[in-house]
Amino acid sequence: MEERALIYSFMGSYLIFGAGSTIILKSMDESDYIHPYFQCATLFLGELTCLAIYYLIKFHKNTQSRKNSYKVLQTNDPDSPRTGAYKKYGLFLFAIPAFFYWIAASLMFLGLILSAASVYQMVRGIISIFVTAYSVLILKVTLFKHQIVGICFLLLGIILVSISSLVWTALSAKYPLIGIILLICGQFFAAGVLLCEEIYLKQLDVEPLQAIGLEGAFGVGFSLIFIPILYFIPCNYENLCSHGSLENGYYAFTELWDTKLLLFWLGSLFSFAIVYFTGISTTKYTNALARSTIDTCKTLFVWIFSMVSEWEEFVILQCVGFLCIVFGTAIYNEILVIPWFGLKQSVEARRNTRNTANRSSSTSKVSSIEKEKKEQSDL
Structure with a gap:
């Protein structure tokens, strides 16, 4: 019972703070706090807290002398050859996805300034296409x-959402076309981050929570380098620039003396930290159905809040596009199995392929362990 309550608390927090982070960022944009790169640094600070959480859990595990008290989402394969760059550079390799995520987050936050919050949430679904x-x-x-069918519906949904945002421009969308382009470009880089993480988690002896924290640490480092450089790049576009510069870190800090903006900023920092921790915990303890359902609910929450706040109005074409995105995501993740047109057989074939690969991996691991025990006994 306690474990179930813990799982539900992870899921609920992931939903509330996931939607809340978008709402808070958009609220800052609507308050003329135009500092997307500083907001990007805030995101990495939130990721960095996961490293602190990881070491607290590790410390608790060591003090309690309890093995396997903290289950990881995915561990490295003992048969994976940690050679070459993986062996030489180790955890420093996470600087690569951190760099790409810095670009991705900056583009997404710029896109959020120029687009409606609901469009921001929906267009981000295109990351599945890039990852594929x-x-x-x-x-x-x-x-x-x-x-393939799931991707087609997903792409159709994003196209419909984009068209609706261009034809029926929301009050909070300053330049929707540029915003959508920036969001799509951001997901292009974000998909590369996921690919790097998948490879590293298989090749390096690192836990997912630790990996997120490492990305956060490198991301904060990149922010300390890039934000001062952006100050010297002149920019006079009101909705994209800060006091004549592409980013003005000094004004980003001084404007936080405003109590409302300070509360927004602290809320965004706290939300990012909770989202990353509860997101990976939700993945660990639940399944694709739960995660996909929560992500859909996050979009609905942001959309409803935007309409209540009069940031945007209800558009039927956007609703149709959203349903296409949900439908395509459900098919792609095998949450919804269509029994016609050979789609059910396709799902079964993929599951069989995955099970075969898992059995092969398990057999390989057992053989490796037995070989190691034999070598130890020979010594």
């Missing part, structure tokens, strides 16, 4: 029929 493309081109992953 990277997986096929780089990891040589086989794409099944139901995944």
Whole structure:
């Protein structure tokens, strides 16, 4: 009973703070706090707190002398050859996804300034398409029929949402076309981050919570380098710039003397920290259905709040696009299995392929352990 309550608390926090982070950021934008790069640094500070949480859990585990008290989402494969760059540079390799995520987050926050908050949430779904493309081109992953159908519905939904935002411009959307382009570009880089994380978690002896914290640490470092550089880049576009510069870190701090903005900033920092921790905990303890359902509810919460706050109005075409996104995501993640057109067989074929790969991996691990025990006994 206690474990179930803990899981529900993770899911609820992920939903509330996930939607809340978008609402808070958009509220800051509507208050003319135009500092997307400083907000990006705030995001990485939130990630960095996951590293503190990781070491607190590790410390608790060590003091209690309890093995496996903290289950990881995914551990490294003992048969994975930690050679070359993985062995030489180790955890410093997380600077690479941190760099790409810094670019992605900056573009997304710029897109949020220029777009409606609900559009920001919905267009971010295009990351699934980019991740799939990277997986096929780089990891040589086989794409099944139901995944292609899911991607088509997802792409159709994003197109409809984009068209609706251009035809019926929301009050909070300053330049929706540029905003959507920036959001799509941001997801292009964000998909590369996910690909790097997938590779590193298999090759490096690192836990997901630790990996997020490391990304946060490197991201904060990049922010300390880039934000001063952006100060010297002149920019006079009112909705994209800060006091004549692409980013003015000094004004970003001084404007926080306003009590409302300070509360917004602290709220965003706290929300980012909670979202990353509860997000990975939700993934660990639940399944794709739960995570997908929560992500859909986050979009609904942001959309409803935006309409109540009169940031935007209800548009039927956007609703149709949203339903297409949900439908496509459900098919792609095998939450919804269509029994026609060979889609059910496609799902079964993918599951069989995955189970075969898992059995092969398990057999390989057992063989590795037995070989290690034999070598120890010989000594």
